[in-house]
Amino acid sequence: MxxxxxxWIKLKRGLAWPVVVLLPIVLVLAGAATQLARGGQPENxxxxxxxxxxxxxGLFPLAIGVAILGSLxxxxxxxxxxxxxxxxxxxxxxxxxxAKATVVAGLTSIMQIILLAAVIAIGKxxxxxxxxxxxxxxxIIGLLVLATxxxxxxxxxxxxxxxxxxxxxxVALVAAGxxxxxxxxxxPGAIASPYGLATRTTQLGTxxxxxxxxxTAGDITAILAAAVLVSIVLVAVTTAILERRDTRS
Amino acid sequence: xxxxIVATENLTKRYGSRAVVENLNLAIPEGAVYGFLGPxxxxxxxxxxxxxxxxxxTSGNVEIMGQPMTRxxxxxxxxxxxxxxxxxxxxxxxxxxxxxxxxxxxxGLDRQQIDSxxxxxxxxxxxxxxxxxxxxxxxQRLGIAMALARQPRLLILDEPTNGLDPAGIExxxxxxxxxxxxxxTVMVSSHLLGEIDKTATMLGILSxxxxxxxxxxxxxxxxxxxxVVITCSDPQAAAATLGSFNxxxxxxxxVAVPGLDDRQTAGVVAALVGEGxxxxxxxxxxxxxxxxxxxxxxxxxx
Numbered sequence: 306m307x308x309x310x311x312x313w314i315k316l317k318r319g320l321a322w323p324v325v326v327l328l329p330i331v332l333v334l335a336g337a338a339t340q341l342a343r344g345g346q347p348e349n350x351x352x353x354x355x356x357x358x359x360x361x362x363g364l365f366p367l368a369i370g371v372a373i374l375g376s377l378x379x380x381x382x383x384x385x386x387x388x389x390x391x392x393x394x395x396x397x398x399x400x401x402x403x404a405k406a407t408v409v410a411g412l413t414s415i416m417q418i419i420l421l422a423a424v425i426a427i428g429k430x431x432x433x434x435x436x437x438x439x440x441x442x443x444x445i446i447g448l449l450v451l452a453t454x455x456x457x458x459x460x461x462x463x464x465x466x467x468x469x470x471x472x473x474x475x476v477a478l479v480a481a482g483x484x485x486x487x488x489x490x491x492x493p494g495a496i497a498s499p500y501g502l503a504t505r506t507t508q509l510g511t512x513x514x515x516x517x518x519x520x521t522a523g524d525i526t527a528i529l530a531a532a533v534l535v536s537i538v539l540v541a542v543t544t545a546i547l548e549r550r551d552t553r554s
Numbered sequence: 555x556x557x558x559i560v561a562t563e564n565l566t567k568r569y570g571s572r573a574v575v576e577n578l579n580l581a582i583p584e585g586a587v588y589g590f591l592g593p594x595x596x597x598x599x600x601x602x603x604x605x606x607x608x609x610x611x612t613s614g615n616v617e618i619m620g621q622p623m624t625r626x627x628x629x630x631x632x633x634x635x636x637x638x639x640x641x642x643x644x645x646x647x648x649x650x651x652x653x654x655x656x657x658x659x660x661x662g663l664d665r666q667q668i669d670s671x672x673x674x675x676x677x678x679x680x681x682x683x684x685x686x687x688x689x690x691x692x693x694q695r696l697g698i699a700m701a702l703a704r705q706p707r708l709l710i711l712d713e714p715t716n717g718l719d720p721a722g723i724e725x726x727x728x729x730x731x732x733x734x735x736x737x738x739t740v741m742v743s744s745h746l747l748g749e750i751d752k753t754a755t756m757l758g759i760l761s762x763x764x765x766x767x768x769x770x771x772x773x774x775x776x777x778x779x780x781x782v783v784i785t786c787s788d789p790q791a792a793a794a795t796l797g798s799f800n801x802x803x804x805x806x807x808x809v810a811v812p813g814l815d816d817r818q819t820a821g822v823v824a825a826l827v828g829e830g831x832x833x834x835x836x837x838x839x840x841x842x843x844x845x846x847x848x849x850x851x852x853x854x855x856x
Contacts, residue, residue, distance in 0.1 A: 307660050311659045314655055318648070319647065386640045389643065390637075392606075392608055393608060393632055393635070394633075394661065396660055549625070
């Protein structure tokens, strides 16, 4: 717990919060821009608003956002002799890795909730859609919070290993692209890629890309299982890397 | 004889074929202020990093508080070891107080331990400032407060006087003495002997990755016997008489004779008296540790 509290203190005055807030809002606005310019209501109501913002968000902006958060969370550790201080305390490598991944995942989940709020706000206030956002989408956001834990763990690991701020972000972009391609050619096990898993979840029930349009219990079980397993494997591997690494001089 | 808190056995670190530290047998008695000396690049930081298990030795081993220090055991030992390696740590975007709160949360300390560590380095009035705006001396003190907060049994400080002004260096010396008085073992490195000369009770001198001396200050001075300086009625004649002892004339018209033990000194005086030279005074040259240090490091093949 101590390690986690410490991580939250480190976020103070950092750039993580603006990223968490602005990225989803900008994406929802961008998704709705054409429709807003054209005027009138979107064809399929809430569904259209969702597809235009969330599905696009899941293609690569989500991965990039998580990558930026990962780099921000690790940046301070690579400075000066903070790495030495981090590694010469009694906090175990597992707790350090888990706390960092949890912070990145936590920030990511806040980003999803802001995404949800932005979708509702656009639908309600910009388009004046009737009713409320169907419950299914709330559930998908809930699932997305879990399904993005592996991306958070993966990006946290990359930012731990790579001192560069930009390199992990570049890796995220490439990995998200490859994972989307694998999803589309329907290779089994495509959601074992953390990026594929996140993208797949944003497409649930939309009929876009790899989705059939209907959400099955099998889909949800597979997503949950992948989220748990991939997260555990990533945290374990990252801990082993941190534990075996010499500090750089 | 007090017990040994840090011991290494043939500790070696190689990068490729280049040995940075070679066959180091370090022994730090509990409660000592251990001055770890050596020129820049002699392997001091590398050694300290191996003691903390920040880097793995190529061969040899480290024992701290009677237990082997390895990657598997380090986390349990590190709770009792405060350290400051290379530069002072600290998150620049946070204030001093926030940095200390991090340490408090990470180590599960109470408020009072934090306050007392901050008071020890006299930083209590600067705690609301961002570390980014600290001077180097303030960063150094914050780093020490972070290391002290856990009330360590062993404190490992790498060049803590770097970047400090003379007043800051003096303050650091007092701090080290006070800590040693409280029973904390302090290992402190420096490339400047004068900085820890008066504080250290034990000295280890490293040159080119090898230990060229380890022992007390008195032993170090004894390791290279100071010259015998003779004041007499006829220095020229005296120097000539003692030519076989490599005697030389000093600028003050005294005769300096190197490498004499007490018996030889008596013999030399008798010889001068026998030659009819009046001996006014015989003294051991006050040799500064700086001289000894230079002498030893030169011998180490620098």
